[in-house]
Amino acid sequence: MTEERSRRKTGARTAPARVSAIGVIGVIGELFITAGVLVFLFLGWQLWLNDLVVGADQNRVGVALARNWDAGTPTHAHVTPAVAPDYGPPAVAEPPKNAVKFAVMYVPRFGSDYARSISEGVGTTDVLDKNGIGHYPGTQMPGAVGNFAVAAHRTTHGAPFKQLATLTVGDKIYVQTQDGYYTYDFRGLEYVRPTAVDVLDPVPRAPGATPTERVLTMTSCNPMFSAAERIIAYSVLESWQPTSAGPPPAILATVSAKG
Structure with a gap:
C-alpha cells in the first residue's frame, strides 16, 4: 500500500513535467517553422520581387539618361531607308571616371522596356550592385576596334544579365x-x-x-546562383x-518612353 501511494505521488509530479516538456518542444517547433517561412519570404523578395523592382528602376534611369542625350535633336520620321546611310567611322569617346554612367544598353530579346545604363568600372559595391552594368577598364569603348567588354549580375541587384543565355545568333544589342x-x-x-x-x-x-573587328563582350557568373564559371556573350x-x-x-519606342 505504501509503494502504491508512492507511485501515485511520483506520477502526479511527473505528468505535468511531461506536458510542460511537450509544450516547450511545440513552441520551439513553431519557431523553426516561422523562421523557415521568413527565410523563404526573404529569398523570394531578394531573388525575384526585388530584382523586378530594382530592374524596373534601372530601366527608368537608362531611359532618362538616353532622353537627356536626345534632348534638342531633330525629330525624325524614322523610316528605314532602302540603302543604309554611311556615317563614316564610329565616334569613339574617352572612358569616363570610375562609376560614371556613359552609355545605355538595349536588348530587345530581354524585353521591350530593357534599357540599362553602363558605368565605368566593375567594382561590386560601387558599380555592379548599384548601377547595373559595368565596363571593364582598359578594354575599348563602344564603336572602337577591339573589345568593348562589360559585366553585370544574373541574380540580385536588378539582374541585368539574367537572360544572357537566351540570346540567339542574329539578335541585336544596341548601345x-x-x-x-x-x-x-x-x-x-x-x-x-x-x-x-x-x-x-x-x-x-x-x-x-x-584586332580588326569591333567586338562587344558581355560577361556574368554561371550557373545561376554560382560563381563557378563565367558565361560570355560575343557580338x-x-x-x-x-x-x-x-x-x-x-x-524607338523604348528610347521615347518616359523616364
Whole structure:
C-alpha cells in the first residue's frame, strides 16, 4: 500500500513535467517553422520581387539618361531607308571616371522596356550592385576596334544579365552614348573558368592578336546562383549612327518612353 501511494505521488509530479516538456518542444517547433517561412519570404523578395523592382528602376534611369542625350535633336520620321546611310567611322569617346554612367544598353530579346545604363568600372559595391552594368577598364569603348567588354549580375541587384543565355545568333544589342547608337550583332556564347581573363583581350581568347573587328563582350557568373564559371556573350558591331539620326527603329519606342 505504501509503494502504491508512492507511485501515485511520483506520477502526479511527473505528468505535468511531461506536458510542460511537450509544450516547450511545440513552441520551439513553431519557431523553426516561422523562421523557415521568413527565410523563404526573404529569398523570394531578394531573388525575384526585388530584382523586378530594382530592374524596373534601372530601366527608368537608362531611359532618362538616353532622353537627356536626345534632348534638342531633330525629330525624325524614322523610316528605314532602302540603302543604309554611311556615317563614316564610329565616334569613339574617352572612358569616363570610375562609376560614371556613359552609355545605355538595349536588348530587345530581354524585353521591350530593357534599357540599362553602363558605368565605368566593375567594382561590386560601387558599380555592379548599384548601377547595373559595368565596363571593364582598359578594354575599348563602344564603336572602337577591339573589345568593348562589360559585366553585370544574373541574380540580385536588378539582374541585368539574367537572360544572357537566351540570346540567339542574329539578335541585336544596341548601345547608346552621347555620340550616337551602336548596333551589335550577337554571334555566340562561351562558358569559361573565372581565370580565363583572355576573354577581355582586344581579340577575345587570342592574346597578342591584332584586332580588326569591333567586338562587344558581355560577361556574368554561371550557373545561376554560382560563381563557378563565367558565361560570355560575343557580338560584333554591325552599324552605327549619330544621335542626330535618331534611334534605330527597333528601340524607338523604348528610347521615347518616359523616364
